[in-house]
Amino acid sequence: MLDTRMEEAINRQINAEIYSGYLYLSMAAQFAELGMAGGQNWMTVQYQEELSHAQKLFDYVIERGGRVTLGPIEGPQTEWKTGLDMFEEAYAHEQKVTGLINDLTTLAIDLKDHATHNFLQWFIAEQVEEEATASDMVQKFTMAGEHPAGMYQLDKELAARVFTPPAAE
Ligand code: FEO
Numbered sequence: 001m002l003d004t005r006m007e008e009a010i011n012r013q014i015n016a017e018i019y020s021g022y023l024y025l026s027m028a029a030q031f032a033e034l035g036m037a038g039g040q041n042w043m044t045v046q047y048q049e050e051l052s053h054a055q056k057l058f059d060y061v062i063e064r065g066g067r068v069t070l071g072p073i074e075g076p077q078t079e080w081k082t083g084l085d086m087f088e089e090a091y092a093h094e095q096k097v098t099g100l101i102n103d104l105t106t107l108a109i110d111l112k113d114h115a116t117h118n119f120l121q122w123f124i125a126e127q128v129e130e131e132a133t134a135s136d137m138v139q140k141f142t143m144a145g146e147h148p149a150g151m152y153q154l155d156k157e158l159a160a161r162v163f164t165p166p167a168a169e
Contacts, residue, residue, distance in 0.1 A: 006116055010061055012071075013057055014057045014058055024044075024047040027090070038159035
């Protein structure tokens with residue numbers, strides 16, 4: 001059985017993951033507006049990934065006999081000027097999410113909840129990847145700068161990303 005404090009904290013994380021998805025879906029819309037189909041695809045895949053993170057937490061709460069309570073999702077920003085602006089925000093956002101996962105892990109340790117501590121290791125590793133990917137994209141967009149040829153190549157690269165459900169990884 002999950003401690004109520006752990007249950008509430010994981011419920012808040014479900015909300016945070018869905019918000020992350022919402023944020024990236026908003027960025028997908030902005031990439032579409034900028035005429036960058038690759039960027040739109042990349043952000044749509046990221047949106048799907050975030051929903052899968054929320055689902056993983058959801059399933060865990062149920063599996064532990066807890067109660068899932070879904071709250072309202074905050075509206076994301078809807079306008080960015082450039083792809084670089086979006087990835088800089090994505091990088092900052094992922095750093096924030098890492099902080100949330102670390103707080104959840106600290107709570108699991110404080111509550112001596114070894115099962116949740118073990119479960120959260122997947123998210124800890126995932127956040128290392130999430131931060132590295134976003135940081136890499138910031139670098140690529142910075143290098144491409146305002147050069148149309150560089151941006152065209154980069155957009156083609158972003159178009160190749162496909163969603164892989166976590167269970168199949
Ligand atoms: Fe669910 Fe982007 O971390």
